[in-house]
Amino acid sequence: MSTKDWSIAYWHYMPGASSPMQMMKGAMKCMQCGGVKEGETVLISTDTNKLRIAEALGGAAYAVGATPIIMMIPPVGVHGGQLPEPVVAAFREADVFLQPSTWSQTHTRARVEAIKAGKRGCTMC
16 A cells, blocks of 8 residues: 555644544533632542543643642542542642542542542533
């Protein structure tokens, strides 16, 4: 096959379905739904499989004037698998938490304690 048979997509950047540019609109919507404000701290607890999503969320948090903190761990391998204590501690301190992860973190001690402490956030798996 010669280069003349290659599609235009080979030669020009075409954003894919999960490109940062395409994810930014949804990430900004997360900031709006979470009521993220300038000066707040946004904890993004993720795993190695969802780093691109975490980075888009971090970019959106930064764009609205918040301070994004991304904490990444290996996938826990089961829904509701407990997070390491340093991550749990970070949930206590952040104003907002976002949880893009392979396995649901909804029923983790970190999320439950954060909600009880009045923190805002959402899980995404």
